[in-house]
Amino acid sequence: MAFNVEWVTLNAMAKATGYTVAALRSKIKRGQLFEEKHWRRAQDGRLLIHVENFNDWLKQ
Structure with missing residues:
Protein backbone atom coordinates (compact mmCIF):
# COMPACT_ATOMS: atom_id res chain seq x y z
CA MET A 1 0.00 0.00 0.00
CA ALA A 2 1.43 3.40 -0.99
CA PHE A 3 0.57 6.70 0.59
CA ASN A 4 1.01 10.17 -0.82
CA VAL A 5 1.81 12.14 2.32
CA GLU A 6 2.06 15.91 2.00
CA TRP A 7 2.80 16.84 5.65
CA VAL A 8 4.85 14.77 8.10
CA THR A 9 5.88 15.15 11.73
CA LEU A 10 9.30 16.44 12.72
CA ASN A 11 10.24 12.94 13.87
CA ALA A 12 9.31 11.42 10.50
CA MET A 13 11.24 14.12 8.62
CA ALA A 14 14.25 13.65 10.89
CA LYS A 15 14.28 9.92 10.18
CA ALA A 16 13.91 10.50 6.44
CA THR A 17 16.58 13.21 6.09
CA GLY A 18 19.12 12.59 8.83
CA TYR A 19 18.54 16.05 10.33
CA THR A 20 17.83 15.88 14.05
CA VAL A 21 14.54 17.17 15.40
CA ASP A 56 12.80 22.08 -2.81
CA TRP A 57 14.48 24.07 0.00
CA LEU A 58 17.22 21.44 0.20
CA LYS A 59 17.98 21.83 -3.51
CA GLN A 60 18.56 25.60 -3.26
Missing part, protein backbone atom coordinates in the same frame (compact mmCIF):
# COMPACT_ATOMS: atom_id res chain seq x y z
CA ALA A 22 16.55 19.90 17.16
CA ALA A 23 18.14 20.92 13.84
CA LEU A 24 14.74 21.13 12.16
CA ARG A 25 13.36 23.21 15.06
CA SER A 26 16.40 25.48 14.79
CA LYS A 27 15.80 26.04 11.07
CA ILE A 28 12.21 27.01 11.87
CA LYS A 29 13.25 29.32 14.72
CA ARG A 30 15.95 31.04 12.61
CA GLY A 31 13.47 31.64 9.78
CA GLN A 32 15.13 29.36 7.25
CA LEU A 33 11.87 27.43 6.90
CA PHE A 34 8.70 29.49 6.41
CA GLU A 35 5.37 28.90 8.15
CA GLU A 36 2.66 27.54 5.83
CA LYS A 37 5.24 26.92 3.11
CA HIS A 38 7.66 24.54 4.85
CA TRP A 39 5.99 23.95 8.20
CA ARG A 40 2.73 24.38 10.09
CA ARG A 41 1.15 23.51 13.41
CA ALA A 42 -1.51 20.83 13.41
CA GLN A 43 -4.67 21.30 15.46
CA ASP A 44 -3.11 19.22 18.23
CA GLY A 45 -0.08 21.54 18.36
CA ARG A 46 2.42 19.26 16.65
CA LEU A 47 4.79 20.73 14.08
CA LEU A 48 4.48 19.29 10.59
CA ILE A 49 6.85 19.65 7.65
CA HIS A 50 5.69 19.89 4.02
CA VAL A 51 7.70 17.18 2.27
CA GLU A 52 7.83 18.59 -1.27
CA ASN A 53 8.59 22.18 -0.20
CA PHE A 54 11.27 20.97 2.22
CA ASN A 55 12.90 18.98 -0.59
Whole structure:
Protein backbone atom coordinates (compact mmCIF):
# COMPACT_ATOMS: atom_id res chain seq x y z
CA MET A 1 0.00 0.00 0.00
CA ALA A 2 1.43 3.40 -0.99
CA PHE A 3 0.57 6.70 0.59
CA ASN A 4 1.01 10.17 -0.82
CA VAL A 5 1.81 12.14 2.32
CA GLU A 6 2.06 15.91 2.00
CA TRP A 7 2.80 16.84 5.65
CA VAL A 8 4.85 14.77 8.10
CA THR A 9 5.88 15.15 11.73
CA LEU A 10 9.30 16.44 12.72
CA ASN A 11 10.24 12.94 13.87
CA ALA A 12 9.31 11.42 10.50
CA MET A 13 11.24 14.12 8.62
CA ALA A 14 14.25 13.65 10.89
CA LYS A 15 14.28 9.92 10.18
CA ALA A 16 13.91 10.50 6.44
CA THR A 17 16.58 13.21 6.09
CA GLY A 18 19.12 12.59 8.83
CA TYR A 19 18.54 16.05 10.33
CA THR A 20 17.83 15.88 14.05
CA VAL A 21 14.54 17.17 15.40
CA ALA A 22 16.55 19.90 17.16
CA ALA A 23 18.14 20.92 13.84
CA LEU A 24 14.74 21.13 12.16
CA ARG A 25 13.36 23.21 15.06
CA SER A 26 16.40 25.48 14.79
CA LYS A 27 15.80 26.04 11.07
CA ILE A 28 12.21 27.01 11.87
CA LYS A 29 13.25 29.32 14.72
CA ARG A 30 15.95 31.04 12.61
CA GLY A 31 13.47 31.64 9.78
CA GLN A 32 15.13 29.36 7.25
CA LEU A 33 11.87 27.43 6.90
CA PHE A 34 8.70 29.49 6.41
CA GLU A 35 5.37 28.90 8.15
CA GLU A 36 2.66 27.54 5.83
CA LYS A 37 5.24 26.92 3.11
CA HIS A 38 7.66 24.54 4.85
CA TRP A 39 5.99 23.95 8.20
CA ARG A 40 2.73 24.38 10.09
CA ARG A 41 1.15 23.51 13.41
CA ALA A 42 -1.51 20.83 13.41
CA GLN A 43 -4.67 21.30 15.46
CA ASP A 44 -3.11 19.22 18.23
CA GLY A 45 -0.08 21.54 18.36
CA ARG A 46 2.42 19.26 16.65
CA LEU A 47 4.79 20.73 14.08
CA LEU A 48 4.48 19.29 10.59
CA ILE A 49 6.85 19.65 7.65
CA HIS A 50 5.69 19.89 4.02
CA VAL A 51 7.70 17.18 2.27
CA GLU A 52 7.83 18.59 -1.27
CA ASN A 53 8.59 22.18 -0.20
CA PHE A 54 11.27 20.97 2.22
CA ASN A 55 12.90 18.98 -0.59
CA ASP A 56 12.80 22.08 -2.81
CA TRP A 57 14.48 24.07 0.00
CA LEU A 58 17.22 21.44 0.20
CA LYS A 59 17.98 21.83 -3.51
CA GLN A 60 18.56 25.60 -3.26
